[in-house]
Amino acid sequence: MVTVRRAAHSDIPEIVRLKGLLMEDGWPWHIELDDAWRERCAAAAATLLDSPNYACFVIDAEEGAGPGTPLASIVSTSVEQHLPGPNGSGRSAYLGDMSTDLVFRGRGYGKTLLDAALAWCREQDAGWVSLFSTESGHSLYRKAGFSPVGPFQHMSMGLD
Secondary structure (H helix, E strand, O other), X not given: OOOOEEOOHHHHHHHHHHHHHHHHHHOOOOOOOOHHHHHHHHHHHHHHHOOOOEEEEEEEOOOOOOOOOOEEEEEEEEEXXXXXXXXXXXXXXXXXXXXXXXXXXXXXXXXXXXXXXXXXXXXXXXXXXXXXXXXXXXXXXXXXXOOOOOOOOOOOOOOO
């Protein structure tokens, strides 16, 4: 059995490394990650880790090694309050940054982290969870009950 724990500030370098791996390995286009990106990512992680509406769950590369040591896998989630509809709390969650180091893939770490993240979302009274999936993540998310379609069409636009 593998242990899942909440990320600590001393895990930020590894969080940044695994986020970079996710983008380099899982995104459908080539990206360049530079030191400026790493600094922005680390600063954002520090802010997020202090937020009560955010949780980053990790699995240590060496069982029980603890904060500040190499990580095998990460996932993050955040919960946001919206005005409620006729049913539910109006709280929704976003799951992101699921990344497992290449040497640890195939061990069920993704499912273990997904279960921890979804349990936390339920504890936060979120009635809905959304995510963007890489190609390699589709099977995991579908097995967990995620659907590529929902009652609303997902739309977005850049503000730059």
